[in-house]
Amino acid sequence: MKTTILRSTGLAAALVLSLSVAACGGSDSGSGDDAGASSSSAPMASDSSAAAMDAGSKPFGPGCSSIPTSGAGSFDGMVKDPVATAASNNPLLSTLVTAVTKADLVDTLNGADGLTVFAPTNDAFSKIPKDQLDKVLADKAMLTAILTHHVVGGKLDPTAVAGTQTTLNKDSVTVTGDASGMTVDGANVVCGNIPTANATVYVVDTVLMPPSM
Secondary structure, eight states: OOOOOHHHHHHHHHHHHHHHHHHHHOBOOOOHHHHHHHHHTSOOOOOOHHHHHHHHTTSSSSSGGGOOSTTTSHHHHHHHHHHHHHHHHHHHGGGHHHHHHHHHHHHHHHHOOSOOOOOOOHHHTTTHHHHHHHHHHHHHHHHHHHTTTTESSSSOOOHOEEEEEEEESSSSEEEETTEEEEEEEEEEEEEEEEEOOSSSEESSSSSSOTOOO
């Protein structure tokens, strides 16, 4: 892995600026409450269109079967917590949580108004040779760059997330596909469109690396 040494102070400032922009200008696609309010006064949709809308609002992907069916780590549990806390309760994401904690990003992520997070599974991290992973986890600036490369502003649903997205690391990722099958820079989304209190999560099977690394 080619590494680029980053100044942590500059990176922290860029992260704060990025989150400020996301909070002010990011679009929140998870407006379930508004949709529910308007539907009460609108004519009832047909069964087929209602089913399509419902399917588009749900998590999707083969890995969703690995999410607990109850408790804090379930879909119903994670929607109540901000994203870093929700991830800490998900058994697929314990290595990611360790990385976020080492980078001191827990409060930053939990405090953001609206984010989309591409969250690598434990198996995704295991694809990285242990010596390289240990090196990344020990380098806060490098770790922060990698983790913020997995985050974009706004809570984006499967339709809105498709395309090229600017990350909080000031680079980009390209999302292709839809709820029937989606990739992020070639990484497969194994469970996508997971709602948390302040973010939408797409669990991916590979760690995404910034172009500079």
